[in-house]
Amino acid sequence: MKRMIFGLLFILISAPAFPGGGWTKEKGTGFYKIGQWWIISDEHFTSSGEIDPNGTRGTFLTSIYGEYGFSDRITGIVYFPFFARSLVYDQISDTNGSVIIPGEAINSVGDLDISIKYGLIQNKPFVVSATLTLGIPTGNDRGGSDGSLQTGDGEFNQMLTLDVSRSIKWGETYPYFSIYSAFNNRTNGFSDEFRYGFEAGITKGKFTFLTRLQGISSFKNGDTSFNSSGTSIFGNNAEYFLISPELAYSFSNKMGVSATFFHPISGKLIFSKPAYSFGVFFNL
Secondary structure (H helix, E strand, O other): OOOOOOOOOOOOOOOOOOOOOOOOOOOOOEEEEEEEEEEEEEEEEOOOOOEEEEEEEEEEEEEEEEEEEOOOOEEEEEEEEEEEEEEEOOEEOOOOOOEEEOOEEEEEOOOEEEEEEEEEEOOOOOEEEEEEEEEEOOOOOOEOOOOOEOOOOOOOEEEEEEEEEEEOOEOOEOOEEEEEEEEEEOOOOOOOEEEEEEEEEEEEOOEEEEEEEEEEEEOOOOOOOOOOOOOOOOOOOOEEEEEEEEEEEEOOOOEEEEEEEEEEEEEEOEEOOOEEEEEEEEEO
8 A cells, every 4th residue: 555755745735925934923923825836747757767657636725834933943834735636637548538447636734734833044145044944644545446546645844944044135036045955854754854945036026936856765764565666746765856936926925926836957756847826925
């Protein structure tokens, strides 16, 4: 039976472009985003990094993300996919067009992430913060007739992230960049992970463009009995390296929209097709 971890893009798939990094929110201010993320794939990376075909599967996550400044140094963060749909499509015969294996789907909530970010160094050329994230297994980890349709991983994890960021003046704009590294401690037989990434962006008028490079490496220290085929966005010992450009448009200083494209450059035991997201964000 397949078992899943919250591998591809769990915090990353709906995290906003503008807050985050080493910066914390000012006391009493908030940033909120309602987002839709999805992937449909008929290919996956194998355990050796090759690409193999699979029956077409899809995952759709509708989420809310929020950051709130409890103080100038302490920011609370919540990510909750309040509607998650995992499905496998009908397998159709190439010969006569008949259904060989009927598809099925499940609807549920996804796994809840709760984080506390603390500003270690603020108001300096470089800002540094540390974030503790708790992954709460609120999703369905054994759905469908064979248990392979899941919207969560069924385990409680703890991740510690260190962010370093800087914004510089360039003409009339202030481009920024951030780097991060994280250790994700997993339970219930899942392998621990090392996560890392780089982000850079610039705002011109009402438009903001940014791009991210993100990766996950598995310590491969989990339960070896897991059957991880890679035919999902979840999989024990899943690894990837991806690029994700994002474009945002602000209607005002309080509201805007954003669209993101996630392209996996390499991976193991994870879908190989691109993912997409769209969101509406609010600065309050």
